[in-house]
Amino acid sequence: MSLPRLVATDLDGTLVRSDGSVSDYTREVLVGVERLGVPVVFVTGRPLRWARDVFDHVGDHGLAVVSNGALLWDVAADRARLERAISAEDALAFCRDLRAAVPGTAFAVEDLDGIALEPGFMERHPIPDASRRAPLEELMDRPALKLLARHEELDAQDFWDRAEAATGGRLTITWSSSSALLEVSAAEVTKASTLAMLCADLGVDAADVVAFGDMPNDLPMLGWAGTAYAMADAHPTVTAAADHVAPGHDEDGVATVLAGVFGL
Structure with a gap:
């Protein structure tokens, strides 16, 4: 070999x-x-x-x-x-569909400048002091390298299953956390x-x-x-x-x- x-x-x-x-x-x-x-x-x-x-x-x-x-x-x-990256249009459509199907979902966005978060997104790790907090529509003013979706009540597998069902595989969903945190990338x-x-x-x-x-x-x-x-x-x-x-x-x-x- x-x-x-x-x-x-x-x-x-x-x-x-x-x-x-x-x-x-x-x-x-x-x-x-x-x-x-x-x-x-x-x-x-x-x-x-x-x-x-x-x-x-x-x-x-x-x-x-x-x-x-x-x-x-x-x-x-x-x-x-x-x-x-994920286009802003695709990201917003995905987030709207997921939030409608799974109320209580909060989102954050990663790009080369760092992380930006909705007010309701509860991050488990320290974030840079200059990180923006704003409604999703304001955060998605540019393409995103990665979307983060968090739910405080579901477990990770249940949240993943519901997200896949709600969004039809338009974007790539995965996870690597012990909490209900989904990591979303562009298609494929x-x-x-x-x-x-x-x-x-x-x-x-x-x-x-x-x-x-x-x-x-x-x-x-x-x-x-x-x-x-x-x-x-x-x-x-x-x-x-x-x-x-x-x-x-x-x-x-x-x-x-x-x-x-x-x-x-």
């Missing part, structure tokens, strides 16, 4: 530990893989403002797939290589579809990619990659879809597997 030519890894719950850190061991293994000429690509649901926290660990190629595939970021040049935008574009540019086939993930937003990527690892503490749907199971993210599971695969 030939060695992988590219490593694609999710961050939270996969590469990053529960305390938000990347261990020294994981860092050393990633550097070792890069020295073999194998790019390590971070493929994350994080928006750019959070993804920057781990960009120091991206190799010399300096590329990351951000916001569930809505953005391909050139880390070295500090600029977007590809944006796959997933971690997998943007990773596939990147790999095509690099001349790497899907069969030559090894991928790691833990939550439903990783499912398209794990299904596309030639070799797929779910983390030991992954969501059950991810474990069922993956070829293999890696040790948990707090046990440096990604690094442990890569060290074995590449003989580091």
